[in-house]
Amino acid sequence: MLSKSCVYALRAIVYIGHNCSDTKKIGIKEIGEELELPFHFLSKILQRLVKHHIIQSTKGPHGGFYISEEAKQVNILRIIDIIDGLSFFEKCGLGLKECSETHPCPLHNDFKVFRDGLYHLFLKKTIADLVIKIEDGNAFISNLPQNK
Amino acid sequence: MLSKSCVYALRAIVYIGHNCSDTKKIGIKEIGEELELPFHFLSKILQRLVKHHIIQSTKGPHGGFYISEEAKQVNILRIIDIIDGLSFFEKCGLGLKECSETHPCPLHNDFKVFRDGLYHLFLKKTIADLVIKIEDGNAFISNLPQNK
DNA sequence: TAATAAAAAGACCTAAATATCTTTTATTAT
DNA sequence: ATAATAAAAGATATTTAGGTCTTTTTATTA
Numbered sequence: 001m002l003s004k005s006c007v008y009a010l011r012a013i014v015y016i017g018h019n020c021s022d023t024k025k026i027g028i029k030e031i032g033e034e035l036e037l038p039f040h041f042l043s044k045i046l047q048r049l050v051k052h053h054i055i056q057s058t059k060g061p062h063g064g065f066y067i068s069e070e071a072k073q074v075n076i077l078r079i080i081d082i083i084d085g086l087s088f089f090e091k092c093g094l095g096l097k098e099c100s101e102t103h104p105c106p107l108h109n110d111f112k113v114f115r116d117g118l119y120h121l122f123l124k125k126t127i128a129d130l131v132i133k134i135e136d137g138n139a140f141i142s143n144l145p146q147n148k
Numbered sequence: 149m150l151s152k153s154c155v156y157a158l159r160a161i162v163y164i165g166h167n168c169s170d171t172k173k174i175g176i177k178e179i180g181e182e183l184e185l186p187f188h189f190l191s192k193i194l195q196r197l198v199k200h201h202i203i204q205s206t207k208g209p210h211g212g213f214y215i216s217e218e219a220k221q222v223n224i225l226r227i228i229d230i231i232d233g234l235s236f237f238e239k240c241g242l243g244l245k246e247c248s249e250t251h252p253c254p255l256h257n258d259f260k261v262f263r264d265g266l267y268h269l270f271l272k273k274t275i276a277d278l279v280i281k282i283e284d285g286n287a288f289i290s291n292l293p294q295n296k
Numbered sequence: 297t298a299a300t301a302a303a304a305a306g307a308c309c310t311a312a313a314t315a316t317c318t319t320t321t322a323t324t325a326t
Numbered sequence: 327a328t329a330a331t332a333a334a335a336g337a338t339a340t341t342t343a344g345g346t347c348t349t350t351t352t353a354t355t356a
Contacts, residue, residue: 004314041315041316
C-alpha cells in the first residue's frame, strides 16, 4: 500500500526527530546505517522532504538533517501525499473508474470502511506521535527491513 | 494494495461467474473487451486460476472459461493468495522485520486494526457474494479501468 | 481427416520503482 | 585561500510489474 520510498521516508523522519537537537544534525550516512536503508536512495527521499519543508538540512562539515518541533506536528498523511500521492485513498478497490457512492462496485461499501479508516489514522497521527512511541520503547531501529 | 493482476483476476472471475452457464462458456476475447482488460495479460492470469482450480476451461470451438457453483464459494482471500500472496496481511506497516505484538513498531496497533479488518473481509466474501451484488445492479462493467 | 477455433505456453518488450555511481555545490575549519 | 565534509543534483543501472507477440496444443465441426 505504501511504497518503499514512503516507508523509508517515514522511518528516516522519525529517526531524525528522535535523534536531532539544536546542536546535533543527522547525516544520511548515519540514518542509512542505523535503519539499514540504501544511502543514495535515501538521499533522494530526504531531498524531497527538504523541498517540501518537512525537514531541513545544511551542507558542509557538521551538516546534516534536522526537524523543528513545529514540523513534527505534521501528519503522516502529508508525508504519504508528498512521496506516493493520495490516489490509494481515492481509488476503487477493484480499480473501477466510475465506482462511487451512487454507483458502487460489489466491494465498495465494505472496502471503504477500511480505506477511510486508514486515511483518518494517517491524518490524525503526527511525526511527533511516532517519535514519542519509540521513546516509550517501541520497536524501531535494530530491525532489518523486511525483504518482500 | 492489490496488484493489477489480482484486481483483473477478481473482475474476470466475477464476469465469468455472472455470464457462464452449463451451455455457455466465456472466451478471453469477450472478457477482455467487456472489462477493457489487455487480452494476453488476462490470458496469463486466467491460466493461473485454471491451474489452481478456481475456474475451468476447454479449448477449441465453443471453448472458453466457466466456473462451478462450488468454486463460486471460494473466498476472495484465496484469489489474492494465488495471485499476489498474502504478505501484505502479514507485514509491518513500516516494513520492519521484527515488528510484532510483543515488539511493535510505532504504528503497529493502529495499523493492525485495518489490516486485519481487510483480511477478514476478504476471508468472508466469496465470489458468489460479488456476483450477487452485480446482479442486484452494482457497478461492474461498462466502467473503464482506472488509470493510475 | 482437414480446417478452424480456442486456450496454453513461451519469448519478448515496456514502464515504473528501486538502487547505485559520479559530479557539483555549499559550508566549515584550518 | 585551501582542504575537508556533507548534501544536492544528475546520470545510469537493476528489478519488478505490466503488457504484447508468436507458436503450440487441444478440441470441435464440416
